[in-house]
Amino acid sequence: MADPIDFYFDFSSPYGYFAATRIEELAVANGRLVNWHPILLGVVFREVGTAPLTSYPKKGEYSFHDFERTARFHGIPYNRPPQFPLATQAAARAMLWTADNVGEARAIELAHALYRAMFVDGVRIDRPEEVARIGAAVGLDAEALAKGQDSEPVRQRLRAETEQALARGVFGSPFIIVDGEPFWGFDRFAQLDAFLKGTL
Amino acid sequence: MADPIDFYFDFSSPYGYFAATRIEELAVANGRLVNWHPILLGVVFREVGTAPLTSYPKKGEYSFHDFERTARFHGIPYNRPPQFPLATQAAARAMLWTADNVGEARAIELAHALYRAMFVDGVRIDRPEEVARIGAAVGLDAEALAKGQDSEPVRQRLRAETEQALARGVFGSPFIIVDGEPFWGFDRFAQLDAFLKGTL
Secondary structure, X not given: OOOOEEEEEOOOOHHHHHHHHHHHHHHHHOOOXXXXXXXXXXXXXXXXXXXXXXXXXXXXXXXXXXHHHHHHHHXXXXXXXXXXXXXXXXXXXXXXXXXXXXXXXXXXXXXXXXXXXXXXXXXXXXXXXXXXXXXXXXXXXXXXXXXXXXXHHHHHHHHHHHHHHHHOOOOOOOEEEEOOEEEEOHHHHHHHHHHHOOOO | OOOOEEEEEOOOOHHHHHXXXXXXXXXXXXXXXXXXXEOOHHHHHHHHOOOOHHHOOOHHHHHHHHHHHHHHHHOOOOOOOOOOOOOOHHHHHHHHHHHHHOOHHHHHHHHHHHHHHHHOOOOOOOOHHHHHHXXXXXXXXXXXXXXXXXXXXXXXXXXXXXXXXXXOOOOOOOEEEEOOEEEEOHHHHHHHHHHHOOOO
């Protein structure tokens, strides 16, 4: 089988959420698997010298409008989160802990549930107790998840994922790398699809 | 007839160039006219606190790759300019002078020629003599154009266009405003089209 698609994202990234709703069908249609890599975009922004879209004058106001319109255009459920952006350490570490201790499939289920909680239900996924509650709703042991995501090995795993992403040239979310080819943004999915089909 | 589409762009913007190759067919298909507004993105960046894409670490390298790949994906001729970005005062003022003194249709022809010169033929369109030469090639009086673009009223016109763009929330290139709805980026043309068709 061809190499998997590396999918880098931050749990506070709306375009990362949109990408997460579509990456698996795109991969399957092209005979690929997806490796999910939650990262901390704040660390990436500091390294690259950028900032969240919504922190810029003019661009910020437009961006909130674009999140909503892009969701509508693609038929993806979305409600503007009451708090944005949020710290995503707890969410990212919970996903990594689940991948390592329960399994990749369940970790992806958790990722979808965390994104929906943030971008549909307005849940504060920066709060470890909310992350544990969402984990329980997808069948995980809430207590083990809460303890696990806060452990030193998992903290170290997230730092390593973020550093590896930086080393590979990742500077935003979503960011896809496949067969050495980088794609930044949900709005490059048509190009990603064409690339995987060999027509680009 | 419905209101025209306001199309803001900088002559050194690759995505502005891509948009310029498609904006007219999109407008015609939706029963609209296009008002072309060359602006100075440098002034806009200073106001918003951003910088050219290619000036950021990691993002810069990716962007040059994305310009080339996006052009290929859409079947638009493109060669990486040997100098990038370029100052676009002369190009923008030449277009405004032509619109006011010769006519809008000829000004749009000049805009296409300037963009092709920069993004296909690698011409230094920051040089007034190159702008005049390109003007002559589309049938304009090179001497009148050179003198006109350097005149105080035309300088003032460009400042006013850029200030008006800022006042309307423009923060990048291309930037489209139609019926009060803003669209940033060539990659939002599908949404722009859907908006004009009333399906978004």
